[in-house]
Amino acid sequence: GLDAVLAVLDESTLQGERPLLDRAAEDEAVQEAERIASAIAEAARSKTGCPAIIATLPPCIQLTSADIATPGSIARFRLRVNMMLGDGAAEGRWLMWDQAALASRIGIERWFDPIAYHSAKVPFNVELCPLAADNIASLLAAMTGKSARALVLDLDNTLWGGVIGDDGLAGIRIGQNSAEGEAFIAFQNFVLGLRERGVVLAVCSKNTDAVAREPFRRHPDMLLKEEHIAVFQANWDDKATNIRAIAEKLGL
Missing domain, CATH: 3.40.50.1110 (SGNH hydrolase)
Known part of the structure; x- marks a missing residue:
């Protein structure tokens, strides 16, 4: 039909x-x-x-x-x-x-x-x-309920410029002090807009968990916060394994 x-x-x-x-x-x-x-x-x-x-x-x-x-x-x-x-x-x-x-x-x-x-x-x-x-x-x-329901985000050079594990909190590039930093702010705004539409957000990063969470907790220019992330997967496993684990946790 x-x-x-x-x-x-x-x-x-x-x-x-x-x-x-x-x-x-x-x-x-x-x-x-x-x-x-x-x-x-x-x-x-x-x-x-x-x-x-x-x-x-x-x-x-x-x-x-x-x-x-x-x-x-x-x-x-x-x-x-x-x-x-x-x-x-x-x-x-x-x-x-x-x-x-x-x-x-x-x-x-x-x-x-x-x-x-x-x-x-x-x-x-x-x-x-x-x-x-x-x-x-x-x-x-x-x-028919078959559209994308979740967005899985990397961190380094995706939500901010640079590598948090190498550059540290002060060294990553995000915020109003550069064109690159403004671009990452604009992207985070876009991601938050998707969340408002019902898209579930997750993080998948090859990183130490505490290091990966630091910008969300302490960087003053971060728009995305930990409470916006449904599943935060930061470890040293391969990303395919982590994404499967995220999918199982979300159950969408």
């Missing part, structure tokens, strides 16, 4: 009347887009028993830097529709595939193929199908 129904809409489905500088008309066009998304989600549930996955609209090539501030412009309309789709996904009305984020990462001029679209209504460059499929598969994995 089906796991989900994916709807990749283009702007022609959602046009409505939205003359430039007419905010009321733009509001109505966004409301009409929401009605279409709701109808798709309801049809998916009633006809297949599966949730609908609705793709965000990819960004467009903007004519001016003021497009986002201009009611009725294509760029502004797509941005508002994507926010509406995000709100609906947050409310559980449908699932969302963020095509816009992927297209932005690739580059809109490479993502969109106007010849393929007008000849066969292909929503993006066919050469990018494997990339899009992989991106959608990640969403399906999350739906």
